[in-house]
Amino acid sequence: MLILGQDDVAALLDTDALIDALAAAMADLSAGRAVVPARTGAALPEDPTTMLVDMPAYVPSTRALISKSVSVFPGNAGGPVPVRQGVMLVFDPDTGAPAALMDATWITAARTGACSALSARLLAREDASVLAVLGTGPQARAHALAAVRVRPIREIRVAGRDRTRTAAFAQEIAQEAAVSGAAVRAAASYQEALDGADVVCAATYADEPVVRRSWIAPGTHITSVGYNPRGREIDDATVADALLFVESRAAALSAVPPNRDLADPIDSGLITPGHVRAELGELVAGTAVGRTEDTQITLYKSVGVAVQDAAAAALVLAAARERGVGRKVSL
16 A cells, blocks of 8 residues: 655646546536445534544546545634645555555645636636635635636735735745746735636635625636635625536535535525536536626535545556655555
8 A cells, every 4th residue: 555645645646637537527426427425524522613524435437436534623724734634545446455545635625726727617707817816725725726727817816814924825826836927916805806806716714705796796707615614705695696506416505514605595595405507517518508698607616525535536646656656555
């Protein structure tokens, strides 16, 4: 079995290949070909929002058989330890033997950002050139680096709760080779970042909406991956007005833990489950239609599904074997 640490995973996982692999995986999911049992969570009694979540999956397009365990500790927000940390076990689909144990913290951020980029490839206007990134953590970084792969981004605006951190984050992003050619700047507020943006990537721990309908221009594509058990990232008006897309209807409407960006407007009667226009996999397969007018606002609300982890793990393992990376151990 191979042991692959975070540095190994980061070096091995190619963003362009990941976006393509996710397209196939999402199509497998929507067509019912993937095997994705409901995720399970073990919450700590002293704080039900703190938990360990298990996510198994099999994806036929990559023949990836995995189980990811991820801890969710909201109290880590803003500190040196990530809110989400995880490990992934990859099994041989022919023999069932454990093939690899790899860091999943990096994979979780990378596959989430890459699937948001896939949503932009499917739903954002072809000429989208202004990107707003809300948040300054690992997810925000992954989104900035992935979104530039699918649209001709010329300006990246970043916004966060802390101005000093936001300025430092903007400098970090500007130094990334992937965004060369794009002007990166720190916005003074979420509203300023959103003003006239073509693509919005929200990856925050906000308890009050950082994406508000009055701040959104016609034709904007929004991706939202943030989670806070005590609040929302997207306001009601945006959810109600936008064309809504998800990874999986079942996952989005019964996520563990629940995501209030959709749960709250459904519970209040503002929208119904039928407000979901399509799954990404249906768009990939051509069995559903996305944007039909340039002025429509589109919203991809992500809760994460294990087929994304499986697709990423398959790429990492294949690259590790090809390059001879990782430490081999016997169990």
